[in-house]
Amino acid sequence: MYPAPRKTRLAVWKFASCDGCQLSLLDCEDALLELAEVLEFAYFPEALSRPVRGRYALSLVEGSISTPKDAERIRAVRRRSDHLVTLGACATAGGIQALRNFAAAGEFVAAVYAHPQYIATLEHSSAISAHVPVDFELRGCPVNKLQLLEVISAFLRGRRPAIPAYSLCIECKSRAHTCVLVATRQACLGPVTQAGCGAICPGCHRGCYGCFGPQETPNTTALSDALAALGVSRAALQRLYRTFNADAPAFRRESERHGE
Amino acid sequence: MSRQTQCAHVIDLEGLQQLLDALRERGYRTLGPTVRDGAIAYEDIASVEELPRGWTDEQSPGAYRLRPSDTDTVFGFAVGPQSWKRPLFPSHQILWRAGVAGGKVQLDSEPHIDAPLALIGVRACELSALAIQDRVWLGGAAPDAEYRARRADAFIVAVNCAHAGGNCFCVSMHTGPEVTSGYDLALTELGTEGEPTFLVTCATEAGAAVLETLTRRAARDDEIAAAQAVVAHTAASMGRAMPETDWVSRLLVSPEHPRWNALADRCLACGNCTMVCPTCFCTNLEDTSDLSGLQVTRTRRWDSCFSVDFAYVHGGSVRPSIRARYRQWITHKLATWPQQFGTSGCVGCGRCISWCPVGIDLTEEVAALCAETPD
Incomplete structure (x- = not known):
């Protein structure tokens, strides 16, 4: 009565990244077998030795674009993908490597490599959406594997993924964590950060580091004013916004208001 | 106050422990205030040792500090970040599931009912909040089955506030600090020195039945007056007030x-x-x-x-x-x-x-x- 549907052909691509988001897929453990029931893992170098070439129904893309070659490669990936979903802070906002966007990348290359002339790199590390159309951006550093499974489940049924864009505070309070900002005066980016991680850091009595990037309408100015009143220095404020999502527009703009 | 004073008794910490024990023996899950992560949280408690004895709080806009109290009181703090809506109206609740099995759609929408709840230390403003949530969840054409079951089964031990928080304004909202209805038993902590004692009043037969099992004595007139003075003092020391305008x-x-x-x-x-x-x-x-x-x-x-x-x-x-x-x-x-x-x-x-x-x-x-x- 309900014949087994044809498996959906999946590809997982890596650009400038640490592999953590791809590993979230392999970290699905029990759900991996269910995934294999409905997906054909066609291209996934982290997990497969023999890729299947051709077109892909769904491409999951990890990493940012940081070299001229990658800027070409992402266009090829897009051409071969019916749908393209980015995974994580690198693919969605440029990642921690986008810190170079605030400085001269060429100077880093000269300082690090003995023969910088062999290094072909772009001046900026940028999000996938700066290069090709993206169907959905899943936030996080790394992504939350439960959210990843939800995105894939929603994609398979053609429905909107249940991934809220509201603040981390809503998730934090839902879990009955005590607010570290109000009760212990710690700097916390939760009020301006998108939910999704499960409020891991406040659950360990530490402020949010903003791994999931800006929430839907972040009022970073008001939060910075409150943190400054708690004694957070201008340099510390800049560092707070400049981590995994440093080049997300709201965090970038706010970080540029602070500093030494 | 007449009905309450009729059954007014005094218990000590041992009596309070007997109250927790009695409720647990009757199958209640006992939730009460305890210190967790620098704040007063409502958690499962089995012993009076878990109550925040000797703790109080300082609250101002955007700031909450828990600190050791100058006194040794058990309920000498104002409300913390959690409210009783969490156990009655959980932050995350599956309403139904449906699946296909054997070629048929099967729906599972049975309400999920847990052990009855005993809420220990409910303040006057929180009783008002529960009454408001009752109107929301039970007042309409489609009452919420799980909320109704949790609420109907709940045993409520209220506490008259002996400490007004810096952000409290219940007096101007006419919701406190004295508990007036919506509870089974109400406690007022008497005195601030020595072993804690509590004036207990009951408002329901369920409350009276539990009270009868505790080691207690009838309250003296001066103790009833002292309990009223506790509430009056709290009412006079509100942190804030809503403006007296329309x-x-x-x-x-x-x-x-x-x-x-x-x-x-x-x-x-x-x-x-x-x-x-x-x-x-x-x-x-x-x-x-x-x-x-x-x-x-x-x-x-x-x-x-x-x-x-x-x-x-x-x-x-x-x-x-x-x-x-x-x-x-x-x-x-x-x-x-x-x-x-x-x-x-x-x-x-x-x-x-x-x-x-x-x-x-x-x-x-x-x-x-x-x-x-x-x-």
């Missing part, structure tokens, strides 16, 4: 008041005020399917009028600006709630003031919105 109608005629713009500049749209509010009840219904597509689940989660999606209709959100969202929250809570439910949506607990990361003071904002006249 803010219900003032708010409704001031949608373009310039103060809303100033508020929008400060508001983080983080939703903390709505999460800690003991009466905020807004939820999102989330429909999800699993990987196989053969199992679907409808989940109800706490949501907030501060989220953009909460006001999403076809084509977009009707309240995209923070200004519009803050205005929605405050005008609903204070001005249109009475039309909808017959009471204010605010009970004066002050949680929204304490737990706002930027310290927006509801009472101050209402005063400003009512005092200044927009063009």
Whole structure:
């Protein structure tokens, strides 16, 4: 009565990244077998030795674009993908490597490599959406594997993924964590950060580091004013916004208001 | 007070332990205040040792500090970040599941009923909040089955406040600090030195039946008077007050008041005020399917009028600006709630003031919105 549907052909691509988001897929453990029931893992170098070439129904893309070659490669990936979903802070906002966007990348290359002339790199590390159309951006550093499974489940049924864009505070309070900002005066980016991680850091009595990037309408100015009143220095404020999502527009703009 | 004073008794800490034991023997899950992560939390408690004896709090806009008290009292603190809405109206609740098995769709929508709850240490403002939530969840055409079961089975041990928090304003909302109804037993902690003793009154037969099993003695007149003095002292030391103006109608005629713009500049749209509010009840219904597509689940989660999606209709959100969202929250809570439910949506607990990361003071904002006249 309900014949087994044809498996959906999946590809997982890596650009400038640490592999953590791809590993979230392999970290699905029990759900991996269910995934294999409905997906054909066609291209996934982290997990497969023999890729299947051709077109892909769904491409999951990890990493940012940081070299001229990658800027070409992402266009090829897009051409071969019916749908393209980015995974994580690198693919969605440029990642921690986008810190170079605030400085001269060429100077880093000269300082690090003995023969910088062999290094072909772009001046900026940028999000996938700066290069090709993206169907959905899943936030996080790394992504939350439960959210990843939800995105894939929603994609398979053609429905909107249940991934809220509201603040981390809503998730934090839902879990009955005590607010570290109000009760212990710690700097916390939760009020301006998108939910999704499960409020891991406040659950360990530490402020949010903003791994999931800006929430839907972040009022970073008001939060910075409150943190400054708690004694957070201008340099510390800049560092707070400049981590995994440093080049997300709201965090970038706010970080540029602070500093030494 | 006549009915209460008739059964007024005095118990000590041993009696309070007997109360916990008696409730647990009757099958109740006993939830009460305890110190966790630098705040008073409502958790499972089995022993009076777990109560926050010797602790008190300092609260101001955007700030909460738990500190050792100068006294050795058990209930010498004001309300913390949690409210009793959490156990009665959980932040995450599966409403139904459906699946395909044997070629047929099977629906599982049976209410999930846990052990009955005994809520220990419920304050007057919180009793008012429970009454408001009752109207929300039970008052309409489709009462919530799980809430109804939890509420009907709940045993409530109220506590008269002996300490007004810096952000408390229940007196101006006529919701406290004295508990007047909606409880089974009520405690008033007597004195601040030596071994704690409590004046106990009962308001229900269930309360009287439990009280009979405790080691107790009848309260003397001076102890009844002392209990009344505790409440009077708390009432006289409120941290804040709502303005004595007709803010219900003032708010409704001031949608373009310039103060809303100033508020929008400060508001983080983080939703903390709505999460800690003991009466905020807004939820999102989330429909999800699993990987196989053969199992679907409808989940109800706490949501907030501060989220953009909460006001999403076809084509977009009707309240995209923070200004519009803050205005929605405050005008609903204070001005249109009475039309909808017959009471204010605010009970004066002050949680929204304490737990706002930027310290927006509801009472101050209402005063400003009512005092200044927009063009």
